[in-house]
Every structure is written in C-alpha cells, then in structure tokens.
Amino acid sequence: MNYISAENISKSYGDRVLFQGVNVGLDMGQKVALVARNGAGKSTLLDVLMGRDMPDTGKVAMNNDINVAYLAQEPVFKESETILEHVLNSDTPILQAVRHYEEVLEKQLHDTSEKALLALQKATERMEELKAWDAEARVKQVLGMLKLEQLNQPVSALSGGQRKRVALAKVLIDEPDLLVMDEPTNHLDLDMIEWLEQYLERSKLTLLLVTHDRYFLDRVCDEIIELTEDGVYRYKGNYTYFIEKKAEREAQDAASVDKAKNLMRKELEWVRRMPKARGTKAKYRMDAFDDLKEKAHSGKREGKVELSVKMARMGKKIMEIENLNKSYGEKLILEDFNYTFKRRERIGIVGKNGVGKSTFLNILTGKEAADSGDIDYGETVVFGYYSQKGLPKTDDKRVIDVVKEVAEVIPMADGNQLTASQLLQRFNFTPEQQYAYVSTLSGGERKRLYLCTILMDNPNFLILDEPTNDLDLQTISVLEDFLEEFPGCLLVVTHDRYFMDKLVDHLFVFEGEGIVKDFNGQYTDYREQLLAKEAAEKKAEKERKAEQKEKKTEVKPVAKKKLSFKEQKEYEQLEKEMEELEKEKEVLTVRMNEGITDHEELVSISQRIGEISDLLDEKMMRWMELDELT
Template identity: 60%
Template sequence: MNLLSVDNATKYWGEKPLYENISFGIQQGQKVALVAKNGTGKSTLLNSIAGKESLDGGTIAINKEIKIGLLEQEPTFEEGQSVLDYVLSSDSEILRAVRNYEEAVALSSTDYSDAVLKQLDLATAKMEEFKAWDAEARVKQILTAFKINDLSASMESLSGGQHKRVALSKILIEEPNLVILDEPTNHLDLDMIEWLEEYLTRSKLSLLLVTHDRYFLDRVCNEIIELVDGTIYTHKGNYSYYIEKKAEREANHAVTVEKAKNLMRKELDWVRRMPKARGTKQKFRMDAFHDLKKKAKSGKKEEKVQIQVNMSRLGKKILEFENVYKSFGDKKIVDDFSYVFKRKERVGIVGNNGVGKSTFLNMLTGTESIDAGIITKGETIVYGYYTQKGLSFDEDIKVIDVVRDITENHTMGDGTSLTPLQLLNRFLFTPEKQHSFISTLSGGERKRLYLCTVLLQNPNFLILDEPTNDLDLDTLSVLEDFLEEFQGCVIVVTHDRYFMDKLVDHLFVFEGDGIIKDFNGKYSEYRAYLDELERQKKQALKEEKKATEKKVQPKTASKKLSYKEQKEYETLEKEIEVLETEKEELEGKLSDGSVSDADEIREISERLGVIMDDADEKMMRWMELDEIANG
C-alpha cells in the first residue's frame, strides 16, 4: 500500500531554494532514511510531510486511511500537561482506557475512599471491555525503556532531553502507520538507542527518519534517500549498501564528466572556427555543444569542511588525577579516582544519563571544584571544550562577526594565515551565509560554527561532549579524519557508537555511585563483554535453580518428558533452526541490496517480524521442555 507520494516538491528559504522539484514515495513496510547535508532542508521537508509547513511548489499526497506520527527536534506540549496526559493524549479508545486506569491506580495508592475505589473499578471494567491489558503492558515497556518513571510530573519541569524521550515514547505507543523521526537518537543513552533499534527492526511500522547515527541507519533502514544539489538518489538496502553504491555512482559520474570535457575541447575548437552563416546542421551542433558544456560542468568538486588547527605545544606533564572525590549531597559522582593522561590518548566516556559524565568533564577543565584529592594540570595544556549545550549565539549578529570576535588573522597548522572570511569558507559557509544572521542557521550549521570557534583556540586537549548531534554525515567523516591525525589528547562523550568505535582506544565506564572503570577496548568490544557477562549470569542462575530443585525434590518426584512432549521437544529444535536460517537469508537480502521492489521489501520486513515472534515463542517452549528433560 502506498502511504506517501512527494511530487516535484519545492521550498525556498528567502530567495534561495532549499530543494526544487524533488519526488519520492514510501510504501507500507519501508524503513527509509533521508540523508543530506546540513542546511539543505531535511527538517523542513519532514515538517512539510507532517503538515506543519507548506511547500512553495509541488504536492505531497498522503493516503487518507493512514495516521502519521512526527518526532520533532523540539517537541511542543500544552501548559500544565503531565507526562501521563501527554503520552496518552490520543483518539484511541484503548489508550484512553489505559490513561484512566493508570490515573485511578495512582489515586488509589494514597486515597482509599469509596469514590476512588469505584473509579478504579470502572477503569478496570473499561480495560476488560477494550481488552487493553496488552496495550498497558506495551505502554509500560516503552516508558521503562526510556527511563520515564514519574508519570505525574509536569512536562514543563522536564529537561529538553527528557521532552524528546517522552515525545518518542508517545509516538511508539500510538503506533501510527507512518512514523517520521527527526534525529531520534539525540538525548538517548546507549542502552536506549540499542533498545529502540531492536524495537524498530522488529516492528511493522513504516519509517521515514533523519539521523546521523550510522549504526542505527545500518541496522534499522532498508532504503536510503539522498538529497544532493536538489536531486534525489534512491538506494534500496541499508547504509553500508548505500555507501558502496554512492561510491560507484560518483566514480561513474566522474568518468562521464571527463569524457564530456574531452569532447567539449574538440567542439569548442569547432565553435571558434565556425563560419558566420548558420544552417540547420550548425544550429543542431551548437545545441549539442551547449548540452555537452552543461554536462562537463556538472562534475564540480564536492566541497567538504576543512578542519585544521595550529596545535599548541604539549609538554611532558599533561593531566593527572590523584584520589579524586566528588559528590552532590548523597549522590557520588567520582569516588577515589586516579589516572594519568598520556600524549595522543583517545578516551571514550560511557554511562547512563545522570551519572555525572558532564560534571567529570567540567572537573577536567577546572570549572567544577572537587571535594578531595588532587588534579594536576600541565602548564602547556590548552583546552578545546565542545559542550553539549554549545554556544548561546546572539541571534541578531552575523555569522562572520562571531569569528571576528575571536580573531582577525588566524595562523593555521601549515603556517598559512586566514581571514575570518577564509576560515568560514573552510567550514562551508558561503559569503552569502557568512553575512546572514545567526537566526537563519539550521541546527547543524550552528553546530558547525560552534566547532569552528572551539578549534580557533588552537587546543592540544580536546573535550567533546556529544559532538555528533545535528552534524551531517560528511562533516562527521571529516571530523573523524581530523581527530585520527590530531597529536593531542581527545576525550569523547557520545551516543554515536560508530564515531566512538572509530576513534577511541579505551573507555571510562561510569557505573554509578562514583565508580569509574577503565575498559581497554572500543565500545563494540565493551558491548560484547557485557553481553557475555549477562549470558554467564543467566547460565549461573539456571544451574543454581536446577541444583536447588534437585535438593528439595525427592528422586521419585523427578519428572520425565512424556512421549508427546519428547516429540515436541525434538520438533521444536528443528523448527527453530529453520526459522533462524530463514531470518539470516531475509536479513541478507535487505542488506546486500539484491531486492529493489518496494512491495517485496515490505513483504520481507513483515515476514521478518513474524519469524522473530514465532522463533521467540518456540524458544520459550523449548526452554520449558529442556528444563524438564535435563532437570
């Protein structure tokens, strides 16, 4: 079923087109990512599809039978609205029943009056009437995954990151036919991102999303739409397949442009020697020449951010922590932490939201005091601190004035001197954009400008707190290349697992209660380590349970599989193996790009969901029988 058709969509920002005459569609079951550079109108396009912005040209046709859910970068809510009211504010009778039931349960925990108990009875009856218990369980599962615990809290009392998590929960709970997500992984910790990945992969929801998280793109999406210079390129398959095909496309285009240039040289010589009298043949050849000229010029070099610093000299002593303590009241942030930083060190910091990662970074720079211990800072250290909040730019000043306030003539690492205009050119701010007001910049452009101001300090110790938020994929790639060559120290706090895996050598793991462990490896290795610990824990619990049952049960009470159960047990093993094989084959088809038909992609996605559910059910039954058989 066709959910959405975008036909010749055009949108201007002032006189400048964000995009012109772009067309694409989304079918049921597709999980599509929109990829484009910052400032090209990705968020604007998503808002137009959701009906929150108008187009300047073209049409967006939405199937009348479907419902769309949009996760905005900055969700809005009504004044005085509680988390519960916001999350369950829906036209769905089932979700209304769940909301009334949750409200009644909350009241009855403190008020035992007959009126409240009657309200609870009525709410319970409605839950029974609409068979809403599964919905209530799903609501709690989603809210728990995003660590939303206080449903009575007002939305106004929450932080920006909490707003985003609550808004994302609301969309998943409502289960619209088409979910539109704008940077869904921002403000989520790593556990939440991995849960969301798994949920969306198994869900039958259709998706259109914008994200910089390459692992997320690779594991969730089965189609990539790329917007380049006003042209849409569609790639069936995941992010890895898209990168491969994009490289092929650009290589083929380069060959075509080079051939056109060679032909144009010959045609140019003919044009210059052409007699004044122009017949039909000459006119035809002139028209062909102009077409050739256009094709030859289409191979303009793709501009990328140029990141370079004149790094300040870094001495032998860099930074040392000796038995450092830090608490806020009863909450421990750092408990007896010691560490000596070394040259070219690459440290990633991981841990749940609220365990004190940002506080630790402020302790590094001296903007946050410590309770006990010693932090010794080398005399040559020059910090470059890219904070999560970024700069609070004055909306009414021009982009170029931001840089002029820092430097009028900046010396780069290669010895060249650059003016503010030249510096901003390297960060892909055109002369027109440089003389625009801050208020006109997109979120990604603001982050790019902020990165420029940080690097202008010529740091030798970079602290990056969520540097990947809102940066486009091309800028991220350039930043990664720069950091790999950077000769100073780098500390990174990020939920972007790809970024962390590519750059860091080891991790500071914030486990809570002031405990910081040094893990020697990248994030993917740390995740595998945790998975193995969890497997061992489950195995130990299973063996402990078996041992306990053997002690308390007499030998005569031991149970054996019946003939029927034994047959079921053997059959389940084979069925699970068949399902796993089919699952691998289908996932392979989606990732290698061998399937291009939208209907077939949808059918494969739906089949994957069925297989996963069926496999889980059979595995649970097999484990029950296995426990009896081997008990």
C-alpha cells in the same frame, strides 16, 4: 499499499533553494532513512511530507486510512500537560482507558474516600472490558526504558533531552502504521538507543527517519534516500550498501564530468573561432556547448568540509588527577577518582544519562568545582571544549563576525595562514552564508560553526561532548578523519557508537554511585563483554536451578508419621473452617460490587476481606503440614 507520495515538490526560503523537483514515495513495510548534508532541507522535507509545511511547487498525498505519528526534531507540547497526559493523549479507546485508569490509581493513593474507590472500580471494569492490560504493560515498558518515572511532572519543567524522550514515548505508545522520526537517538543514552534499535527492527510498522547514527541506519533501515542538489537518489539496502553504491556513483559522475570538460575545451575552441554573426545553422552546436558547460561544472556543486588547524605544542606533562570527589546532595558522581593522562590518549566516556559524564568534563575544564581532590595541569595544555550547549547566544550576529571575534587570521597546520572568510569556506560556508545571520542556520550548520570556533584556538587536548548531534554524515566522516590524525589528547562523550569505535582506545565507564572503571578496548568490545557476562550469569542460574531440582528428586522419601487422634480432628476441622471462610469472602465480594453507598460499611467489608485472606493463608499452611502426614 502506498502510504505517502510526493511529486515534483520544491521549497525555498528567499534566494536559498533547499530542494526542487523532488519525487518521493513510501509503501507499507518499508523502513527508509533520509540522508543529506546540513542545510539541504531534511527536516523541512519531513515537515512538508507531514503537512506541517507547504511546498512551493508539487503536491503531497497521504493515505487517509493509516495512523501516522511524527517525532519532530524540536517537539511541540502543551506546557500545562503532565508527562502522563501527553504520552496517553490519544483517540484510541484502549489508550484512553489506560490513561483514565492510571490517573484514578494515582488519586486513590492519596484519597481513600468512597468516591475514589468507586472510580477505581469503574476504571478497572473498563480495562477488563477492553482487555487493555497488555497495552498498560507496554506503556510501562516504554516509559521505563526511556527513564520517564515522575509521570505527574509538568512538561514545562522538563529539560530539552527529557522533552525529546517524552515525545518519543508518545509515538511508540501510539503504535502507528507509519512512523516518521527526525533524529530519534539524540538525547538517548546508549542502552536506550540499543533498545530502540531492537524495538524498531522487530516492529512491522513503516518507518521514515532522519538520523546520523550509522549503526542505527545499518541495523534498522532497508533503504536509503539521499537528497542532493542534483536531485534524489535511492539505494535499496542498508547504510553499508549505501556507502558502497554512493562511492560507485560519485566515481562514475567524476569520470563523466572529466569527459565533459575535455569535450568542452574542444567546443570552446570552436565557439571562439566562430564569426560574431553566427548563423542559425550552428544553433545545435551552441545548445550542445551549453549542455556540456553545465555538465562540466556539475561536479563542483556540493562543497566539502576541510578540517586542518595548527595544534599547540604539547609537553610531557598533560594532566594528573588525584582523589577527585563530586556529589550533589546524596547523589555521588565521583569518588576518589585517580588518573594520569598520557600523550595522544584517546578515551571514550560511557554511562547512562544522569551519572555525571558532562559534570566530569566541566570539572576537568574548570567550569565546575570538585568537592575535593587535585587536578595538576601541564603548562602547555590548551583545551578545546565542544559542549552540548553549543554556541552562546549569537542569533543576532553574522556568521563571519562570530569567527572574527575569535581571530581575524588563523594559523594552519601546513604553516599557512587563513583569513576568517577562507576558514569558513573550508568549513563549507559559502560567501553568501558567511554574511547571513546565525539565526538563519540549520541546527547542523550551527554545530559546524561552533566546531570551527573551537578548532581556531589550536587546542592540543580536545574534549567533545556529543559532537555528532545534528551534524550530517559527510561532516561527521571528515571530523573522524581529522581526529584520527589529531596528534593531541582526545576525550569523547557520544552516543554515536560508530564514531566511538573508530576513534577511542579505551573507555571510562561511569557505573553510578561514584564508580568509574577503566575498560581497555572499544565500545563494541565493552558491549560484547557485558552481553557475554549476562549470558554466563543466566546459564549459571539455569544450571543452579537444574541442580537443585535434581537434588530434590534424589532425596529418599522419609517414612510418614501417622496423625494422632487430636491432629486428625484438627485436620478435619480445618477443612470445614476454610470452606466457611471461602463462602464468607464470596458473599462479601458480591456485596462490595453491588455499589455500596455507605462509606463505613465499604471500609468494614474491605477490612474483613483482608482478614479472611490472612486466615485462609494461615489455615492452608497448617492443613498442608497435616496433609503430608496422612
């Protein structure tokens, strides 16, 4: 069944053509990723497919019989809504019932009036009627995994990362037929990403997503759509397959372009020899020449980022940390942290959101003060700090002016010098883009410009906080190549597991409560060790329970002691009393469900039912003791 199809769609903004002549289709059950360089229009294409934007040409058709959910890169909210109101804002009767039940339950905690009790009773009956308890459990699972706990908190009070997680929770809870997501792993910690990965991998929904997370692409998607200036290419396989086939295609294209160039040289000689007054009989040769010219120049269309800067000299002493402490109120971030950095160290930082990873980086770079402890810096250390905040407010500036504010001329690793314009060209900013305002850049292009300004200072100690967010796969790959050859120190916080595995030698693991452990190995090694430890603990627990069960069965039966006359009478009396209490409880329960209007009577009945339950438990325990002796 076809879910969505787009025919010959194009989109431009002014003179800038994002894409043209694009044909895309999506069928039931497919899990497809859309990849392209920054600024190629990935997010715009998703908006067009979802009907949030109109194409300049072509048409988009969506199946009207399916439920569609869209996670935008920058989700839109009603600022007055709470988290609970947003995630359960649905036309589905079951989710409406869950929302009403949760709201009534929350109110009942603070309001024990008769009206509140009746409202809870009705909400519970509606949940029973719709068999909505499984849906409620799923809602709580999703919210719990995404660390969304204060459900009455207004959306307006949330950070950007929290807002993205709230939006993600909503689209997952809706359980759509078609789920479209733009960078779903941004602002998630590694545990959340791995949970989401498994959730989508097991789910039967149809999926279209944009992401730079290569492990995520590899494990979740079974098809890749690549959007290029030449058109759309489809690859029936995961990310690994895509890389292999893309390399083959580019090699074939390069060979074809080289062949066209050789043929063009011959045609060019012919064109130059032709008399100026050409006859119509040579028109086919001129048309062929134009085709060859276009083919010969086709290999130059897609620019490539080039990272190469001169690194400041680094001395023997880098940075020594002694007894570093930091907390916010009762929340402990660092407790007596000690470390001595060595030359060319490559460290990854992992831990759940909120444990203090970014705070740690801010302390190292002097942007934030520690509560106590010492940091002794080497005299030659030059930090390059790429923070999550990105570029300062520069929307009203032109791209080239942002770079010139740092330096007019930039020394390179090979001894040459580049002007600001030449450096921007290496970062794949065309002359036209260099004189455009920063406000016109895509999210990934802004991040690329920010990276350019960081590297211009020629740092020898790079600190990167989520450097791959919003960057395209090509730029990430170039950045990885640059960092692999970077001779200075590297400290990385990232949820991109592929990026971390490729670059770091060991990890600082932030476990919370001020504990930071040094793990010798890559992230995948760390996760495998954790999983092995969890499996070993489960196995040990299973063996312990089996051993206890075996010991219990091996215990020889003790000769039973006969009941005394008094105990026999008590035993018989307990049976009668429990039977009477059960009947009384049943009568009171029926009375309570009849819709009592007298608040005092309702409270009295409720208290008596509680007393009966306690008495039954007490009498049942005694009855079981005596029953063992009969």
